[in-house]
Amino acid sequence: MTDAPTKPTKPTLITVDVGNNPARCRMLIYHKGLEEQIDLKTPGDFGGTSSASYRALNPQGKIPVLLLPDGTAFFEAVSRATALPPAAALRGRV
Numbered sequence: 001m002t003d004a005p006t007k008p009t010k011p012t013l014i015t016v017d018v019g020n021n022p023a024r025c026r027m028l029i030y031h032k033g034l035e036e037q038i039d040l041k042t043p044g045d046f047g048g049t050s051s052a053s054y055r056a057l058n059p060q061g062k063i064p065v066l067l068l069p070d071g072t073a074f075f076e077a078v079s080r081a082t083a084l085p086p087a088a089a090l091r092g093r094v
């Protein structure tokens, strides 16, 4: 599937089941109890890591990416971890 919105209704973590960087972000979501506030998608939902639409979100083609409802994409660990709780706050909870 390649038609996931690049301005999603909820903050969205683009992740995969295997990999330490995506796992760290999911762990933070579970630790903070943010499962209802942040959707999980895969790079495949955006055409795969080599696709133009994924590279528009992360020019490095790496995983994960945190995508906000306004279309802002965070793709490095520190900025992503910093943005996760505020992103959830946009949905009314931290």
Ligand SMILES: N[C@@H](CCC(=O)N[C@@H](CS)C(=O)NCC(=O)O)C(=O)O
Binding pocket: 018, 019, 020, 021, 022, 049, 061, 062, 063, 064, 075, 076, 077, 078
């Ligand atoms: N510095 C990046 C590293 C991200 C990274 O290396 N992710 C790995 C998964 S753990 C990845 O995308 N591997 C696939 C590839 O390099 O093509 C970050 O903090 O997000």
